[in-house]
Amino acid sequence: MFRLALKMLVGDSAKYLMLISGIVFATVLMTQGFSLFCGLLSWTFSTLRNVEVPIWVADPKVEQVNDNKPLRDTDVNRVRSVQGVAWAVPLYQGNMQARLADGSSKMITLLGIDSSTLIGAPARLVAGRLEDLRLPNTVIIDEYGVERLSQDSNKKIGIGDVFEINDHEARIVGICKAVRSFTGGPYVYTTYERAVQYVPQQRKLLTFVLAAPQPGLDAEVVALRIQKETGLGAYTSEQLMWSTIRWYFVNTGIPINVGTIVMIGFIIGAAITAQTFYNFVLENTRNLAALMAMGASTRRLCAMLMLQAITVGFIGYGIGLGVVTLLGTQLLRLGRVPFLMLWQVPVGVFVAILIICLFSALLGIIRIARLEPAIVFR
């Protein structure tokens, strides 16, 4: 009977394609929406991914990693003095304008790292040497920075080229890979001391104190201890990541906008699929009644409908996921669109598609449950 069910489904090619299209549409819209959402959120904590340290110490009022409420330089030593802290170094983070040789300027995200240890330096250097950051007026820019700062020029910017940050020279000594920032400014690494020179004078400039627990100690416990003993806000990398995500969730329109896209995908997909499937059942009512008259039980017919709905779901979901993956790969190659397909996204969308299919099948099942086989004689 199940083979018969599949033949009934595939045989009506127009309806079959319509059903598949509905599921593909829903899958694409939902997966794309969720992946963009995850991508956008991953950009919000890109500093945490580019500067990989276990403990972040900030002003207690700081709610997320892009928030800048400066500390005093002496706070580095206060953190170092806490029991269980292996090391603590300063970090400056801020948005600045880079002025190029042709007079144009671009926004950058400036990171000032500890010059002696170079803790917080980029993990993946594609050109140049990290140690050269200790030379006067030097910076390391990320690959996106190369693209961005070369945008208005015929020549691609590279090692040895110079630009200005707040009228101070910045000579490129390295190019690194880095995760894109939410604000869109490329990451420019320099030493903390130089970053402080680049930035307009303020009483306090230290954005974060980066720290690590002594071997064998839990980062969370040490962070809590720092918080208690210094009165500063101290978080593990993961805590600050979630706090950042939460902040963007609550304070921006991202969840509502993306949620709307996902919801539209779900509703339209469900509407197309359910309506087409119901029509399919309606048009086959007499045939289904004939099958019932010939001895097919209601349960068996319902199982046939379920199989048809799930088959359509699997095929449509597979095609839809393939389309999004291809699209996502292309977008990632362009590098300008936030796209992150975590494993939870396809799993979640699969569950949503399954719900759409079961709902569609349920409409048909209700119809069949009320079906009198005697109608075949009318």
Place this chain on the structure above:
Amino acid sequence: MHPANLKPPMVNLGIDVRGIDKTFGSGDSRTPVLKQTTFHAELGKLTFLVGPSGCGKTTLLSIIAGTLHADGGEIDVLGHRLDKMKGGAVTKFRARHLGFIFQQFNLLPTLTAAENVSVPLVIQGWSPSKAEKQACLTLERVGMSNRCNYRPSKLSGGQQQRVAIARALVHEPPLIICDEPTSSLDSENGQQVMQLLRNAASQANRLVLVVTHDSRVYKYADAMAEMEDGRILRTFNSQDEIARHTSTN
């Protein structure tokens, strides 16, 4: 009592329906369709149920086929009390003992002739390949062996009805229920279909029950019951009686 209802109940008949009632609707729209209807048909006979539109033929047929519940009365089909059976048992009974031929053929449009014919066997749990082999053999019996792989849309009305006959015969059921089998066909195809049904009814352990309006095919009947206003008006138990009745009308 109506003359048709004088015949005493018999238990060893193919069909023995006694005093059944069926009413559709409720309140003002309440319509009694069958009124204490009694009907008998014997195995080995091609039996016709005739009468004007709305007299209750199809309702009676549906009740005999177990696709509709009667409000009251006793329904004995092939020695089984249908009125006492639960839904699932009736469905199984239909699958094993009944073959159906519908007015509109009701062949599944996306299946080939062989696949359509194999449906009753597949319902009974046969493997599709075995069922299709058997279906092709049955199609041969109705002269359609060269159309096994054709879809219904590629067949004429007469050919579709022959496929439907093969579907009704494939599992060798003792009772074949036919609802207006010739009404969608021209005269020639109608005669061919009736000949096939005639052959099917020639087996001693089989009863073919045909509901029809088509007086052109009355000559094929072994027995005939005429209905009017929810009751059996007259019964004819031989071809002579039927021929006499047909000629006088």
